[in-house]
Amino acid sequence: MSLQMNQSLSVDCAVFGFDGRSLKVLLVERRYCDSAARLDRLKLPGAMILENETLPAAASRVLAEATGLREIYLKQMEIFSDPDRVRGEELEWINRYHGIRTERVVTVGYYALVKLDARVIAYTDDKGAQWVEVEAIQRLAMDHKQILSAALTHLCREMLQSPVAFELLPRKFTIRELQNLYAAVLGIEIDNRNFRKKILGSGFLAPTGEYEQGVAHKPALYYMFDKAAYKRAVKAKLRLGFINNWRY
Amino acid sequence: MSLQMNQSLSVDCAVFGFDGRSLKVLLVERRYCDSAARLDRLKLPGAMILENETLPAAASRVLAEATGLREIYLKQMEIFSDPDRVRGEELEWINRYHGIRTERVVTVGYYALVKLDARVIAYTDDKGAQWVEVEAIQRLAMDHKQILSAALTHLCREMLQSPVAFELLPRKFTIRELQNLYAAVLGIEIDNRNFRKKILGSGFLAPTGEYEQGVAHKPALYYMFDKAAYKRAVKAKLRLGFINNWRY
DNA sequence: AACCTTATCGTATTTTTTACGTCAAGCCCC
DNA sequence: GGGGCTTGACGTAAAAAATACGATAAGGTT
Numbered sequence: 224m225s226l227q228m229n230q231s232l233s234v235d236c237a238v239f240g241f242d243g244r245s246l247k248v249l250l251v252e253r254r255y256c257d258s259a260a261r262l263d264r265l266k267l268p269g270a271m272i273l274e275n276e277t278l279p280a281a282a283s284r285v286l287a288e289a290t291g292l293r294e295i296y297l298k299q300m301e302i303f304s305d306p307d308r309v310r311g312e313e314l315e316w317i318n319r320y321h322g323i324r325t326e327r328v329v330t331v332g333y334y335a336l337v338k339l340d341a342r343v344i345a346y347t348d349d350k351g352a353q354w355v356e357v358e359a360i361q362r363l364a365m366d367h368k369q370i371l372s373a374a375l376t377h378l379c380r381e382m383l384q385s386p387v388a389f390e391l392l393p394r395k396f397t398i399r400e401l402q403n404l405y406a407a408v409l410g411i412e413i414d415n416r417n418f419r420k421k422i423l424g425s426g427f428l429a430p431t432g433e434y435e436q437g438v439a440h441k442p443a444l445y446y447m448f449d450k451a452a453y454k455r456a457v458k459a460k461l462r463l464g465f466i467n468n469w470r471y
Numbered sequence: 472m473s474l475q476m477n478q479s480l481s482v483d484c485a486v487f488g489f490d491g492r493s494l495k496v497l498l499v500e501r502r503y504c505d506s507a508a509r510l511d512r513l514k515l516p517g518a519m520i521l522e523n524e525t526l527p528a529a530a531s532r533v534l535a536e537a538t539g540l541r542e543i544y545l546k547q548m549e550i551f552s553d554p555d556r557v558r559g560e561e562l563e564w565i566n567r568y569h570g571i572r573t574e575r576v577v578t579v580g581y582y583a584l585v586k587l588d589a590r591v592i593a594y595t596d597d598k599g600a601q602w603v604e605v606e607a608i609q610r611l612a613m614d615h616k617q618i619l620s621a622a623l624t625h626l627c628r629e630m631l632q633s634p635v636a637f638e639l640l641p642r643k644f645t646i647r648e649l650q651n652l653y654a655a656v657l658g659i660e661i662d663n664r665n666f667r668k669k670i671l672g673s674g675f676l677a678p679t680g681e682y683e684q685g686v687a688h689k690p691a692l693y694y695m696f697d698k699a700a701y702k703r704a705v706k707a708k709l710r711l712g713f714i715n716n717w718r719y
Numbered sequence: 720a721a722c723c724t725t726a727t728c729g730t731a732t733t734t735t736t737t738a739c740g741t742c743a744a745g746c747c748c749c
Numbered sequence: 750g751g752g753g754c755t756t757g758a759c760g761t762a763a764a765a766a767a768t769a770c771g772a773t774a775a776g777g778t779t
Contacts, residue, residue: 230478230480232478232480232552232577272552274554274574275554276554277552277553277554278550278552278577279552299549299550301547302526302547302550302579304480304520304525304526304527305525306522306523306524306525326522329480329526331550397757398757398758399756399757414737414738414739415756415757415758416738416739416740416757416758416759416760417736417737417738417739419757419758419759420759420760421735421736435757437746438745438746438755438756439745439746439747439754439755439756440744440745440746440754440755440756440757441743441744441745441746441755441756441757441758442744442745442756442757443756443757443758444757444758645726646726647725647726662768662769662770663725663726663727664726664727664728664729664769664770665767665768665769665770667726667727667728668728668729668767669766669767685777686724686725686776686777687723687724687725687776687777687778688723688724688725688726688775688776688777689724689725689726689727689774689775689776689777690725690726690775690776691725691726691727692726692727720779721778721779722777722778722779723776723777723778723779724775724776724777724778725774725775725776725777726773726774726775726776727772727773727774727775728771728772728773728774729770729771729772729773730769730770730771730772731768731769731770731771732767732768732769732770733766733767733768733769734765734766734767734768735764735765735766735767736763736764736765736766737762737763737764737765738761738762738763738764739760739761739762739763740759740760740761740762741758741759741760741761742757742758742759742760743756743757743758743759744755744756744757744758745754745755745756745757746753746754746755747752747753747754747755748751748752748753748754749750749751749752749753
């Protein structure tokens, strides 16, 4: 065995969005595709890393191209380094397309959270990309299903520990929407009365004074995430001990 | 900007050990070193990835070389991809040493947990490596201090969520040792009586029947980690909801 | 024997989680 | 327009977990 020199580095991003009901992920058509009918013709957006580019920069670039957004919540998760994860015609296509001669492609998985609004959807529609319900995805190109699964695992864990949920919601949202998001992502049922108590008790939600309109029930109050209050709370907790319990 | 082709992938491992008092990390002399007096002459063990080798395999290889151990607890954390993280004479040395012509080295950080026993220490001593108290480390070669800091952060988080602590302790240990480990890594004080209640109440510790010998106080009972009980508990919790709270 | 350290058991208080009752506000349908 | 339905919003009580801390025992040291 010798050092591997003809290798390439890429990033692939699982971009999550929430439409109020279920969790969606952004998928694009693979550019190389011998048969349009292939079940795995969809993939996560991704790209090769450029010269003098860090991985986070490459991921941001991919995100900007795919969604038109900057300042997206973006987090690195795992690396997928199976020497055979890209091979055969797939690898040939990559070499042809880029005019290079690589023997393996190691990819770094990222996941991103976006606020699904009309502008983003218009942009992605225009690009030919689509938002697919995560639950419904059976297979993807190459090992992208595996990357997506890893992203989901990371998202679940992070949702339980930090307020990333707000990255998936519009700036103003109702408590019920927040609850639905947690329930959908974590796959659990949540008692609305206790959820409200807990979330309001944390002091991280600031009421806007605006109410829902045109809904077939008592209209709910819109809230915003109070980032400053959250940071204060984190600071206070850090002084004691750490997360959650184990304080003593 | 164009695709980066002349790049290399490496792994660097922060190998942690616990001697009963403080957390240590395994450091080796950098092989390239123009001045032996340099303050940053120590580094984390690492290596370039080989052809047809996955990253976890490369990390295992590094670990086996550095500690003589297989079956080590090993976890990927972050990637360090700053194009300039290795450059100048450092980069030249790498090219000369490996007989290659790389322009940048992207490294994947791993952290590993080992049981610090006499055999491991003899092995690492023999290799010229050393176990250094984490708190005391001021600087390391290249960006290895940064990698170490990241590893510490990951370790802290993981200690709070999963029973990785036992990877750092001998097979048989006292509750006080376990408590000291938590206190040292997390930097908190822990009430022994409550700690004991909590940890024994979890049912993850199996008493061995053996007692400490030759200590200047009432000898403590040795326990072992009951992995099977832990797995059962995890399963039971997963059925309800998820980690900790948020169950409803 | 007096003293110190640590193990080990226990109890009381506080905080958090969980379950669930109740009513109000809006829309829909007949 | 009134009954039915859904969801918001407030509240209370029981259960569980976290925390503080008292008391005794078992070893060694001085």
